[in-house]
Amino acid sequence: MEDPVFWYAVASVLLYVKMFATSMYQGFHRITKMTFKTPEDAALAGKAPAQEELPQVQKAGKAWSNDLENIPIFLALGVAYVLVGASSGLAGWLFMTFTVARYCHTIFYLAELQPWRTIAYGVGTLCMIAMCVLILFTLF
Numbered sequence: 001m002e003d004p005v006f007w008y009a010v011a012s013v014l015l016y017v018k019m020f021a022t023s024m025y026q027g028f029h030r031i032t033k034m035t036f037k038t039p040e041d042a043a044l045a046g047k048a049p050a051q052e053e054l055p056q057v058q059k060a061g062k063a064w065s066n067d068l069e070n071i072p073i074f075l076a077l078g079v080a081y082v083l084v085g086a087s088s089g090l091a092g093w094l095f096m097t098f099t100v101a102r103y104c105h106t107i108f109y110l111a112e113l114q115p116w117r118t119i120a121y122g123v124g125t126l127c128m129i130a131m132c133v134l135i136l137f138t139l140f
Contacts, residue, residue, distance in 0.1 A: 004091035008078045011095040015071050018103055022064050025110070055132040056110075063109040067102065070124060074098055077131045084136040098127040
């Protein structure tokens with residue numbers, strides 16, 4: 001299938017699922033260890049607030065922050081890519097490669113796997129650079 005809208009929609013949904021899973025990962029560790037930094041959450045569990053977040057929660061939070069630096073830009077570029085009618089043949093490859101790279105980045109972040117985390121980040125960045133080039137090429 002060479003419909004860029006299709007691939008954009010699939011990538012968007014998969015990226016949402018990935019970010020939701022990262023949140024669930026944090027919640028899982030907080031709940032199973034009954035460790036909450038936020039006073040109202042700790043009070044609900046009948047616990048005193050933790051001085052700091054669990055290491056797993058901190059690491060997932062950093063992965064989440066990195067997603068927030070990259071996924072919105074990808075989503076904006078994806079809309080521009082579709083609207084200007086950039087290469088439909090490359091859309092699926094670029095959108096899905098970016099999505100897989102973001103999944104890998106989070107998995108490698110949580111598993112503390114370097115240089116794989118940086119490589120995954122770089123692959124996603126290269127996809128966005130290619131999207132920029134193709135958008136500009138189509139416009140000019």
